[in-house]
Structures are given as structure tokens and as C-alpha cells.
Amino acid sequence: MSDEPLLRVTGLSKYYGSRLGCADVSFELYPGEVLAIVGESGSGKTTLLNCLSTNLEPSSGLAEYRMRDGVWRNLYELSEAERRFLMRTDWGFVHQNPADGLRMTVSAGANVGERLMAVGDRHYGRIRDTAIDWLGRVEIAEDRIDDQPRAFSGGMRQRLQIARNLVTNPRLVFMDEPTGGLDVSVQARLLDLLRSLVSELGLAAIVVTHDLAVARLLSHRMMVMKDGHVIEAGLTDRVLDDPREPYTQLLVSSILQV
Structure with missing residues (x-):
């Protein structure tokens, strides 16, 4: 991992009127690092993700990103x-x-190709070849390239979405419950795929999940949220194997009892 972070977050808070979304969140994310944000429904993790990805503007605080030219931007x-x-x-x-x-x-190939066109590729043959390559990497057969996503299963759609996102070699990927709503066997294959791609491409990622097994498999570090606040943070194995906060202990023990 690089010595310099990719993302710096300082004192980030979001209120919806008088209702708290998240409060005073600070952390740094480094290239190649995967951070899991975990907590129950209503803990503030999705609000935080939407602020970080600029889908929401925070009420206060700062998120700075190191652009490809090395310049930090708010x-x-x-x-x-x-x-x-x-x-x-x-x-x-x-x-x-x-x-x-x-x-x-539009077709599966067009879904992947659109991202390539967004970075300036205009060569149809090259775009199609790259789309075929990426569909193969996410275990979608080449003969499905002209099929629309509506003809795909839930697991195939999620794999196509991953290909669409990763084809431009992004440096940072946000994931919101990436395995939610999928059958357990489909979840396992998808997690294996995500883990291998994140490692192979050296991506930084922020993964929001309520599933601690997903956090353990994908992330290096994790933050546990409750009522809009980060109540515990650290290396994933440390947090899950030796949780310090009673709430984290409860989360971990509830998973073990299932």
C-alpha cells in the first residue's frame, strides 16, 4: 500500500433536519485498502457512504480525495x-x-462499453473485445454479450455491474451491501470474485454491510457504527476476534449463534 492516503475524512456529519444520520466520522483510506463499515439498519452506514460518494452533501466536515495528478481536492x-x-x-x-x-x-456489452467510452475510447472493436474479456472475468459467457441485463439472474446482474464498474481501472470503489438479496451459494461465489478482483487490481474500496462474514472476507479494516456514531474501529480480524465495545460483542455473538 502507498505511504500516502487516497481519501481523508475529517469530522464528517450529516443531519436530516433534527435527525442524525452520522456524526463526527474521521478516517484515512489508503490505495489497495478495503474498509468495511458495519452496523445494523439505521446505524448511519449508508448515510456515510452516500456522503463519501458525494450522493449526499454533509452538514459539516471534510472529505478530501487525492486526484491522479497528486493534488488533494475537497x-x-x-x-x-x-x-x-x-x-x-x-x-x-x-x-x-x-x-x-x-x-x-441495453446489452451487457453496452453496459461495460459505456464506461470505456466515458474515458475516451471510441474504437468499437477494441471496446467489444474489452467487454468480452471483462464478462469472462466475472464469469458471464461471451455468447451473452448482446443480451440485456433483464434476461439475467440476480447474481449475473451483480457480476455485470461489477464488470461495468471495474473496466476503467478505478482507484476507489464504493459497495453498498454488494451481496444483499442473493442466495447464500451465489453470495459465496460473488464474494470470492470480488476478493480476487480487488486484490488483483489493487483497488481501494469502502464496503457497507450488515453481514460480518462479508466484512471478514473482504476488508482489511472495519468501522462499527451505532446510532450514527463510529463506536469501534480497527483491523478487521482484531475487531471480530477481540471486540472491545459491548455493542460489537453483541453483533459478533449474534452471528456466531446463527
Whole structure:
């Protein structure tokens, strides 16, 4: 991992009127590092993810990103055009519901190819070859390249969404419950695929999940959230094997009893 972080977050808070979304969150994320944000429904983890990915503007605090030219930029001071470019090129966002991250009415190949066109590739043959290569990497057969995602199973749609996000070699990927709603056997294959791709590509990733098994398999570090606050943070194995906070202990023990 690089000596210099990719993302610096300082005192990030989000309120919806008088209701707290998340409060005073600070951390650094390094290239190649996967951070899991865990907690029950309503803990604030999705609000935090949406603030970090600039889908929401925080009430206070700072999130700074190190651009490819090495210059640090405050994410909330980017223009709309700069933000959109970042989302199409340097970042990826894997939604829990793949329909939110795919264009359901164009082919699988076009879903992948669109991202390549966003970074300036205009050569049809090269785009198609790259799409075929990426479909293979996410275990989608070449003969499905012209099929629309609506003809795919949930697991295939999620794998296609992953290919669409990773084809431009982003440096940072946000994942919102990436295995939610999938059968257990499909989840296991998807997690293996994600883990191998993240490792192979050296991606930094922020994964929001309520599933501690997902956090253990994918992440290097984790933050546990409760009522909008980070109550425990550290190396994933340390937090799960030796939780210090009573709430984290309860989360871990409830998983073990299932």
C-alpha cells in the first residue's frame, strides 16, 4: 500500500433536519485498502457512504480525495462536471440492487462499453473485445454479450455491474451491501470474485454491510457504527476476534449463534 492516503475524512456529519444520520466520522483510506463499515439498519452506514460518494452533501466536515495528478481536492467543492467525471472514471459504485447500477434496456456489452467510452475510447472493436474479456472475468459467457441485463439472474446482474464498474481501472470503489438479496451459494461465489478482483487490481474500496462474514472476507479494516456514531474501529480480524465495545460483542455473538 502507498505511504500516502487516497481519501481523508475529517469530522464528517450529516443531519436530516433534527435527525442524525452520522456524526463526527474521521478516517484515512489508503490505495489497495478495503474498509468495511458495519452496523445494523439505521446505524448511519449508508448515510456515510452516500456522503463519501458525494450522493449526499454533509452538514459539516471534510472529505478530501487525492486526484491522479497528486493534488488533494475537497470533494464537496468539485463542480458537478468534475464530480460526474470522477464517478465515471476514477470511482465505481456497486449498488445492492444491480438495476440501480445498470442500464437495463441495453446489452451487457453496452453496459461495460459505456464506461470505456466515458474515458475516451471510441474504437468499437477494441471496446467489444474489452467487454468480452471483462464478462469472462466475472464469469458471464461471451455468447451473452448482446443480451440485456433483464434476461439475467440476480447474481449475473451483480457480476455485470461489477464488470461495468471495474473496466476503467478505478482507484476507489464504493459497495453498498454488494451481496444483499442473493442466495447464500451465489453470495459465496460473488464474494470470492470480488476478493480476487480487488486484490488483483489493487483497488481501494469502502464496503457497507450488515453481514460480518462479508466484512471478514473482504476488508482489511472495519468501522462499527451505532446510532450514527463510529463506536469501534480497527483491523478487521482484531475487531471480530477481540471486540472491545459491548455493542460489537453483541453483533459478533449474534452471528456466531446463527
